[in-house]
Structures are given as structure tokens and as C-alpha cells.
Amino acid sequence: MTFSAPEIMTPRDVPLGGLRAMRVRRTLPQRHRSLIGAWCFADHYGPDEVADTGGMLVPPHPHTGLQTVSWLFTGSVEHRDSAGNHALVLPGELNLMTAGSGVSHSEVSTQATNVLHGVQLWVALPDATRNGPARFDHYKPSPVRGPGWEARVFLGSAFGDTAPVPTSTPLLGAELMIAPGRTLRIDLDPAFEHGVLLDTGVVAVGEDPAVELKSAELAYLAPGRDHVEITAYDEARMLLLGGEPFGEPIVMWWNFVGRTHEEIVGFREEWQQQIAGGGPGGVVGDSRLVEPGRFGVVVGDHLAPIPAPPLPNARLKQRR
Template identity: 65%
Template sequence: MSNPEARPDEVTCATGPTAGPEVLAPREVPLGGPRAMRVRRTLPQRGRTLIGAWCFVDHYGPDRVAETGGMSVAPHPHTGLQTVSWLFEGEITHRDSAGHHAAVRPGEVNLMTAGRGISHSEVSTPDTTVLHGAQLWVALPDAARDTAPGFEHYAPPRVAGPGWSARVFLGSLLGSASPVATFTPLLGAEVVLDAGTVLEVDVDPSFEHGVLVDSGGLEVVAGDGLVDAKAADLAYVPPGAARLRLDAGPDGARVLLLGGTPFGEAIVMWWNFVGRSHEEVVAFRAAWQEQVLGADGSPVGDGRDVADGRFGVVAGEPLPPIPAPVLPNVRLRERR
């Protein structure tokens, strides 16, 4: 998914330590024009920009496609990150410039590695009536950020116990492990709790964790700390906890449990690019504009007219690529 903001903030991800659990509330961002589907963004934000290597969390739906138009994200570029797509309802078609054409379906993860540069599109299918899911980004460490683009698909098995079920799409949890490769230690799982269920989960104490609440509500307990999280909230738990307790409310809860070791690197993130400096981000933007703008500076007519380059061409996608927004008129700088 592209960052749809017309004037996206520049963010340097380097967040200081937190004493105990806290709740991060989302802000709404329109994914396109006035009738567009809206997404709820909990990362990045002023108070926290990273949970492990997770650097971007968008949560959307359930949206009736007939009213919102669904998802229609034309080809756009990425660098220095991996995208993780997870659906609860609906279906999306993914195409990328590395030649991958895949369906995104509920309960199945699609992970795209941008590395040194890729472009892709995401469009909800014609028979999708309700669209509901999360789009997540993972920052790549400096040693891996220039890796070749790639793509993985995985349908994790459902594991269950009294009053709960889970699907582990990255890392390991509750006796289930994902084979999907990441460049830093990560955890990603969907957990569903019946009303009143209390689930105690053993976790890696070197990880920091985030609990994104899709529906319902719950208490998140780590050590002596406790927070109440409602739908669309992201509960943050700092490193040090060897066990998390998830205590579902009267409506039950469905959550995404995310985690990873503290990233330990400052990264400049602007629009769809992750870089290490102002100059890098400016160069990424210039390379994309060179591919997708005509000689007169106007967008090309369709994807077939796009020049090949750093980000490649999304074959078979009729939507014209998205030109980059205007850069801020100040130098992109670190914000700690």
C-alpha cells in the first residue's frame, strides 16, 4: 500500500525507552479522493515510530466497497522495507515489478521485499463487497536494505485452545512457526479471543511488542503494567516481558500481535521510501519521477509508457503510476 497523504511527513525512526505498556491511538488518513476508503494509522506517530522493525501500521475496514470504491492503489515505489499484507475480509490483487502477480486473501500473508527498489499495485477484486485488513511495513537494516526485490506467500495453519485461536504469519508463537524469511527477528500473528478469555502467551523478552486491536477490546498485561485497549488502538509493550496476558472483554477480541528486537538504527522515512539521509530520499524520488513523468513533466498515459529503471515496471497493470508528492521545502532531518 502507498502512503496516500498529499504532504507526507518525514519521520526519523529512533524512539527512546518506555517504562511500561502504553496505548497508541490511531489517526485517520484517506486512501485517495473524497469517497475513498479511510485507513487508521497507528505507526508512525509523534510518540513512537518503531516497534522492533515494524515502522508502519495501517488498519482499515470493514468497508463496503460499493460505498468507498474499495482499494485502488496504482503502481508506486518502495525502497528499504518489506510490506506485509494481512486481510480479515475481501480480496486484493497484488502485482509488482519483480514479476509477481498474487491474490491477498484472509488468513494468508503476502510479504514483499522492496530492497533496493520495487514498484507495485494493489486493487480489490470486482467480487469483493467488504474490505477489511491491515497493511504493515518492516524497515530493513542497513546491511540488507539494498537486497534484491522479492515476494513470499504463506497460509499459516490455525492453532487453537480453550476460547482462543491464532495464525502465526511471522516468527513463532504458541507452538507455531512461520517459514517466511525476515532480515531482523520479528513476530506477527492474528489472535482471536472469545468473550472473557484470558490467554497467557510466552514471548521473547528481548522483543518489544505491539497489540493492534481489530475488534472488541481487551486488557494487555505485561509484568506489573496493564493497559486497556479498544478497537483500532495499538498497545505497546517495551522489552523485558517474558509473558503477555491478553484478557478479552465481553465482546471478545481479534488482534494482531506484532513484535521484534529494538531496531537500533535511525531511518529517514518519507512517502514510500526508507532511507538513511535527506540526499538518499531526494534521489529515490527523482529516480521514480524520471520513470513515470513524460518529457513535459506530466504523468504518463498508462503503465505501458513507464520507463524501466530502479523501480521496474508493473506488468499487466492498466492503472497509471502515482507520481511522488512534492518534497517539503526544508531539509529532511532526524526527529528523535
């Protein structure tokens, strides 16, 4: 069976956080493709010397209608959220925050971190669960190994392993390492679309035709494939992401995933009221959240929250 060639998605550099923002390489969303399954956002960063970049310092900020997936290769990040969760993000361990109808959180690299290197991913929630309660899941997958490769499955099923973490839509998330000169054939669910996000090395993805994938690029694989071959030219590490096509239009803006322009405008107004007063939960005094509102208060955090940027002049458009 022959398949269409994988589509290469190249990253763009964007700042993350406030004034002294670390730089990340963003491959998803793009103008022509917003989702891979329910995966709607992919940032890849590092390896960064924290002494030079300042590390990760993202004060309290809001989310709706999505899940954040934090996955590190090097370093550690302290997570705090308004549902009362306090956790360390460590290499090889999944931290999954479900925003539901609204949550706020902060992410700060720890003092012990000298080099920071990882990915930040978002998953869009379907109508059935996007207005549910916030929650937090942690999972440390055991490595699965074969000749010249090693994988850690943190969501869904692959490589003979299944992660016990519940998801709202069928998903796959796994870290994969392949030794130089090895070719690995990976079985895929043909109902899924997939993405291969390369961290390090250079690989060939696909077969007849194959494409060359470089660091920080993402190869998109359309539904219908029951397998893919990946050949590593040198030591390679990547993430394999997948899911059934989401099937629901979404509106993404700043830290919100909604369904309409008006809904996003409402989320923004609620957040601004919460951090500046004039509405539910708002106190101006020290520019900190002290009462919950929709997005709650990040427990134990003492950083001033991030204000929402101005909305664009044009209406926000739905993505598919």
C-alpha cells in the same frame, strides 16, 4: 515480576491512494514512536462496504528499503509488482513484498469483494539487505488453538508455531482471536519490544497494571517482558507484532525508507523521472511506466502511476 504499563497509541485517519481514496486508521509511526522492532508502519482499515467506499484502488507506486505485509480479515485484493509477481491477497494468508533497492506495485480490491477489512504493515530493512533484490513471499499459516483462543503465526515464532518465511531481522507477526471472558497468558521473547494492534472487541492488556485497549488502538510493550496477559471482554481479534529494537536510524517519507534526506530526495527524483520522462526509463505519452528504471514496471497493470508529492520545505529527520 512487575512490568511497566503498556503504552496506548491511538490512530489517526488518513487517505490511502488517489482522488477517491479509502480511509485508513494509522497507529504507526507516531511522533514519539516510529518503530516496534523493525515494524515501522501500521494501517488498519474496514470493515468497509465497497459499494460505498469504492474499495482499494492504489495504482503503481514505488518503495525502497522496506517490506510490505498485507493481511486481510475480509475481502480480497489483487497485487501486481514490477518483479513480475501477481497474487491475490486473501484472508488469513500472508503476502510479503520485499522492495529492496526498489520496486513498484499496485493493489486493487477484486470485483468479488463486497466488504474490505484488513491491515497493511511495513517492515524496515537493515543496511545489510535494504539494497538487495525485490522478492515476493506467500504463506498460509495453519491455525493454532487452545481453550478459548486461536492464532495464526505469519512471521517468526509464537504459540508453539514457527512461520517458514525468512526475515532480515528477528520479527514476530501473528493474528490472535480470544473468546469473551477469557484471559490468555502469552510467552514473549524479552529481547523483543511488542505491539498489540486491536481489530475488534475490547481487551485488557498487561497485568498489575493493565490497560484497556479499544478497536484500532495499539498497545506498546517495552523490551524485558517474558509474558503478557490479555483479557477479552467480548469477542476479540488482534495482531501481535514484535521484534528486536531495530538499532538503525531511518528516514521515512511517502513510500520510501532510507537513511538520509539526500537519499530520499534521490528516490523521489528517480520515480518522477520514470513516470514523466527526462531520465532513465521515462516516457511521457500515457503517463505509464514503460521502461524499468530503479522501480521497474508493474507487469500487467494499466493504471497511471501515482506521482510523488512535493517534499516538505524542512529537511527530513531521522527516526529511531
